[in-house]
Amino acid sequence: MDRTVVAGLDGSPESRAAVEWAAREAELRGLPLKIVHVWEPDPGPLDRAPMLGVETRAHWSERIPRESAAGLRARHPGLEITAEHLPGRAYEILPKVALSAELLVLGSRALGALGGFLVGSVGQSVIAHTEVPVVLVRAGHQAVDEHEADPAGVPSAHTAFRPVLLGLDTGGQADDVTAFAFEEAARRGTRLRVLNAYNLPPYYVYGLAADPTLHDEITREQAAALTEALERWRKEYPSVEVVEESRPGSAGQLLADASRQASLVVVGRRVRHGRIGTHIGSVTHAVLHHATAPVAVVAHP
Structure with missing residues (x-):
């Protein structure tokens, strides 16, 4: 190469x-x-x-x-x-x-x-x-003040980077996507903010009305899954400060909102050989159209 x-x-x-x-x-x-x-x-x-x-x-x-x-x-x-x-x-x-x-x-x-x-x-x-x-x-993209972080890394090479934002799916995130995000954070000397969005199944929604403690249980389970998914990567990149966040809701919308405080948003795209058209995935499509920071789309099997 x-x-x-x-x-x-x-x-x-x-x-x-x-x-x-x-x-x-x-x-x-x-x-x-x-x-x-x-x-x-x-x-x-x-x-x-x-x-x-x-x-x-x-x-x-x-x-x-x-x-x-x-x-x-x-x-x-x-x-x-x-x-x-x-x-x-x-x-x-x-x-x-x-x-x-x-x-x-x-x-x-x-x-x-x-x-x-x-x-x-x-x-x-x-x-x-x-x-x-x-x-x-x-x-x-412009830095408002010379002491403020530059959201896009341009035009000044003397301003610090805002965090890198990674959208992570704990149900099966590709290593290529996660590795890219950690590498970018390490290069920039900045934090990596990892956002995991999840949807509550309908029976959970109905159950919450009867048992409010179920919400706390789901939150703990999602947070634990995110921590487990990142354990290996924390060891491989000990210099990168990682901020974990697990929230219910639309992944595309949550990532777009969080992009306002990011220097780079990292999302994945599954490679689909033989498919006709421009299929890039619904979450990636939403982030590309609504994120305010640069967006990196990492292809994976």
């Missing part, structure tokens, strides 16, 4: 934020950064200008990764940065490029305070067909 961090760039503010995030992540990992700009020579906005031929459009398109790389080199002088300009369709090219990478970083567009974020068909397709971790980054 060619150990690199790959960032997809299309020239939008969201993709530029993703590239900046990827640069800091590459520095944390001690890896080079590869910027990939996929140019689709099909009809698009530039084709509406009759004076621009194919070669002219390609020339202007090639400037996007070149100028972005130049700016990053100035801000990250110790980081090895390369840029590629590839013709084709992003949802086909990016998964292929990611085959030789450790991480793929993309941007997603905000819809507004109540509307969440847009992970379009291209982004969802790339996530569904990429087996290395994929991180979706929002545009517009």
